[in-house]
Amino acid sequence: MVTIKEYIAPKTIEEAYELLIARKNNLILGGCGFIKIGSRNINTAIDLCNLSLDYIVENEEEILIGADTTLRQLEINNIIKNHCGGAISQGVSYIVGVQFRNMARVGASVFSRYGFSDLLPSLLVLDAKVRLYKGGVMDLKDFLEKKYEKDILLEVILPKKDGIAVYDCLRKSSGDLPIINGAMFKGNNCEYVIAIGSRPQRAKLAEKSMEALEYGASIDKVADMVVDELHFGTNMRGSREYREEMCKVLIKRMHDKVGGYHDR
Numbered sequence: 001m002v003t004i005k006e007y008i009a010p011k012t013i014e015e016a017y018e019l020l021i022a023r024k025n026n027l028i029l030g031g032c033g034f035i036k037i038g039s040r041n042i043n044t045a046i047d048l049c050n051l052s053l054d055y056i057v058e059n060e061e062e063i064l065i066g067a068d069t070t071l072r073q074l075e076i077n078n079i080i081k082n083h084c085g086g087a088i089s090q091g092v093s094y095i096v097g098v099q100f101r102n103m104a105r106v107g108a109s110v111f112s113r114y115g116f117s118d119l120l121p122s123l124l125v126l127d128a129k130v131r132l133y134k135g136g137v138m139d140l141k142d143f144l145e146k147k148y149e150k151d152i153l154l155e156v157i158l159p160k161k162d163g164i165a166v167y168d169c170l171r172k173s174s175g176d177l178p179i180i181n182g183a184m185f186k187g188n189n190c191e192y193v194i195a196i197g198s199r200p201q202r203a204k205l206a207e208k209s210m211e212a213l214e215y216g217a218s219i220d221k222v223a224d225m226v227v228d229e230l231h232f233g234t235n236m237r238g239s240r241e242y243r244e245e246m247c248k249v250l251i252k253r254m255h256d257k258v259g260g261y262h263d264r
């Protein structure tokens, strides 16, 4: 059961941050999908609803996604659907069901850095950055490697890119967590970006393998390289060996979907 002693919806981000760091068991509320399945005593629950962080907007160089945006908005918003083939919309569409996606927030989903995330692989291959209140702007890939520190994720920044990205995953049944997932981006100059998640560790770029693909290595060779480059493990959803084999399948599938067969 979750108990909340005090609920506050601050009017400024400064106030929200001061409240967050004031006590160990003060915390930010997203859509509460994850918070409510646990058991904890929350001293002050901080709701970001008054901070106007619910937006998806674009300018010439970037797309900005506010932390209070729901996963469903990411799924159906035309800016996101049209960005590099819609890999982000595609990825989040696998998460639980529409009602759930109407509630779960982008800020919570990215800040929590879940290993099973269906959002992080697509964000990674699209070179996303995060804006944190205290930590400032940083590449998502660096944020994912960083030690946990109390902070507030304000927005996700997507630089505009020319190319196509796809998301793919393997799950035992719809609505379940993925056994393995990933995303691949192919730029207009045949540059590739590959991220694999649910290993079961969080999504990571396969930097050496994507460089090899760019320099003409065959996709069979690159699929083997990804398995050597990234670490895979075992949990209740799948063994390390199974994940490694399925990762190779995902890599080849995604390569075909981004039109990679033309390079062969």
Ligand SMILES: Cc1cc2nc3c(=O)[nH]c(=O)nc-3n(C[C@H](O)[C@H](O)[C@H](O)COP(=O)(O)OP(=O)(O)OC[C@H]3O[C@@H](n4cnc5c(N)ncnc54)[C@H](O)[C@@H]3O)c2cc1C
Pocket (backbone or CB within 6 Å): 027, 028, 029, 030, 031, 032, 033, 034, 035, 036, 037, 067, 071, 094, 095, 096, 103, 104, 105, 106, 107, 108, 109, 110, 111, 112, 114, 116, 117, 118, 119, 151, 152, 153, 154, 175, 176, 177, 178
């Ligand atoms: C049953 C279930 C199944 C799921 N299945 C999947 C799945 O298949 N694929 C997938 O990708 N995801 C899955 N998820 C995760 C889900 O997509 C959301 O990422 C998750 O629920 C967190 O979003 P929320 O808005 O519910 O956050 P909350 O539960 O409200 O918060 C989660 C954490 O994030 C912190 N937080 C919230 N907002 C911020 C912020 N702006 N800055 C810093 N910290 C913040 C909170 O303090 C809390 O610690 C699942 C979740 C549940 C409960």
